[in-house]
Amino acid sequence: MTNAYENGVVLAGISAGSACWFEACLTDSFGPLTALEDGLGLLSGSFCPHYNSEPGRPETFTAAVHHGDLPAGVGLDDGAAAKFVNGRLEVVFSADPAADLHPVS
Numbered sequence: 001m002t003n004a005y006e007n008g009v010v011l012a013g014i015s016a017g018s019a020c021w022f023e024a025c026l027t028d029s030f031g032p033l034t035a036l037e038d039g040l041g042l043l044s045g046s047f048c049p050h051y052n053s054e055p056g057r058p059e060t061f062t063a064a065v066h067h068g069d070l071p072a073g074v075g076l077d078d079g080a081a082a083k084f085v086n087g088r089l090e091v092v093f094s095a096d097p098a099a100d101l102h103p104v105s
Contacts, residue, residue, distance in 0.1 A: 005042050015049045021084075022047040024070050026061045033060045035069040043084055046073030051102055053078040058102070065104045072105035 005011055019025035024037040024046040048061040064070040076082055079099035083090045092101045
């Protein structure tokens with residue numbers, strides 16, 4: 001994956017499929033919402049999918065970042081997509097005017 005990314009291949013994903021590109025994420029894949037720090041690290045920081053649609057995600061993600069359980073990162077609402085180029089956020093697309101990307105530090 002790293003080789004593909006470094007050679008310009010477009011990598012995409014939804015939910016855990018987008019969280020995996022980051023260093024860390026907030027997940028409920030194994031039970032309650034928890035910090036997970038074993039991402040691929042192609043994008044620095046942490047990620048929280050479903051930021052606007054699943055109860056407790058914004059509060060839990062913000063608390064995890066503030067307590068040092070996760071590095072600073074971004075939460076992404078359902079209905080939004082973020083495009084990163086060379087590790088930097090380039091643009092956020094939204095199918096819903098209320099959906100966005102939320103920096104948390």
